[in-house]
Amino acid sequence: MKTPVYLDYSATTPCDPRVVERMLPYFTETFGNAASRSHPFGWTAEAAVEHAREQVAELIHAHPKEVLWTSGSTEANNLAIKGTAEMYREKGKHLITAITEHKAVLDPMKHLESQGFEITWLPVDRQGRVDLGQLAAAMTEKTLLVSLMAANNEIGTVHPLKDIGALCKQKGVLFHTDATQAPGRMDLDVEAQHIDLMSLSAHKFYGPKGVGALYVRRKNPRVRLAAQMDGGGHERGMRSGTLNVTGIVGMGAAAEFARTEMAQEIERLRRLRDRLEARLLRGIPDAVINGDREHRLPHLANVSFPYVEGESLIMGIKEVAVSSGSACTSASLEPSYVLKGLGLGDELAHSSIRFSMGRFTTEAEVDFAADRVIHEVTRLREMSPLWEMVQEGIDLSQVKWTAH
Amino acid sequence: MAYSDKVLDHYQNPRNVGTLDKNAADVGTGVVGAPECGDVMKLQIKVAKDGTILDAKFKTYGCGSAIASSSLATEWLKGSTVDKAEQIKNTQIVQELALPPVKIHCSVLAEDAIKAAIEDWRKKQAAHTDAAAQKA
């Protein structure tokens, strides 16, 4: 086994070697510009792009014409949110989202807010799910878009897309979902789930970085967008710029593998994840699993280790690559807004770690990671005044701290 | 994030982790910080009659730099005197551990912990002297 062990597949995945193999010819041999109409170099590139469009469409049960290439989910989210806001502002200037969305949704929304749009920021419950009654109540005649993610990147909580989609359809509001974390890990079906816009990013499912897609519904209703990138009029004017043919070919291949291998992959990931969680819970008293135990991505575990601070834990387990819920490296010492959004106390938020497994994760790696974490949490607790107080029977919430 | 060798050393081999009897008359205890801020330091000193610090112990909940700052503080405290310990400045800790700007608060916390422990010890001394005076 090689170390460090990579358990951060939700941050990014390695390219699948099969994906790389399909991409390679497009760097050197079939390198044409997909927009070149006057020679075979362009035609071959265009054919490859259109094939990839079919592969991505198939993954989400869409029509290929509804798939628009972008540089990733950040761009797809920006285009979906700002593009519809600009296009439908006559209808009203109200959008709805939730506080646990990725920054790539929250920040475009904030931008719109500064431009005079009204944004409803829905809270979530302890599991990270929005309340559908609250969502319905927030919708008005002026609501033009609801943006709620398919699955959360920090805690893995999955939203009931079908119910949200049905509600939006019934109220005549467009529904955008940031599905960045979803491909190959849960079902995506724009028809069954009544989705109007969906953001995807290839590097989260074994494709290359810097390429993504936005699904834009073409019928019932036909969704129109104001372009956010002006230029040569590529992608039917909605997203100008020479297409990243190599990346697109990679994304197409990645989508194909995600679709065809999802069933076995989900089973395998869930087994690994459950194994990791069971081992951690057995070895560490008071460890807490965050998020929704039932409606959750199969590959992700977000665990709090009370009385131990996340950054020091990560420092101690340097043979294991994971993410911390506390962004203590910034001067603000802010714990994750997602964990805080669940109503988790700052203390639990500060002590949380996200483990995310993937296609190349083995049982041996999971066991190694769990044992390293158990060892280090135990060591740090020996050093922790909070752990000592708890052992003495002191209720930490009753202590008067000298906040600084 | 990259840590200095000294921070790593203190983190991996912390000096003087432990607990002294907080009820003992010659022990001063300082607890500073808050769990919701991501760091809590407990620093204790055991002081001889002449003001020499005989022992120092710490426990810290916090990032590696916070652990290193408090570990280093105990090293400096042991064998020093209360008067000298009071002069320790957070900037000395920053320099010794090569802390980056975002970690300066860890050194501030360590300085606060030293001050709090000394203050606690002084209070106990005063109470002790008062009690002795009343008896006489």
Ligand SMILES: Cc1ncc(COP(=O)(O)O)c(C=O)c1O
């Ligand atoms: C839920 C979610 N949305 C959006 C993004 C942004 O994706 P990208 O960096 O590929 O644009 C990410 C990745 O960090 C994500 O996890």
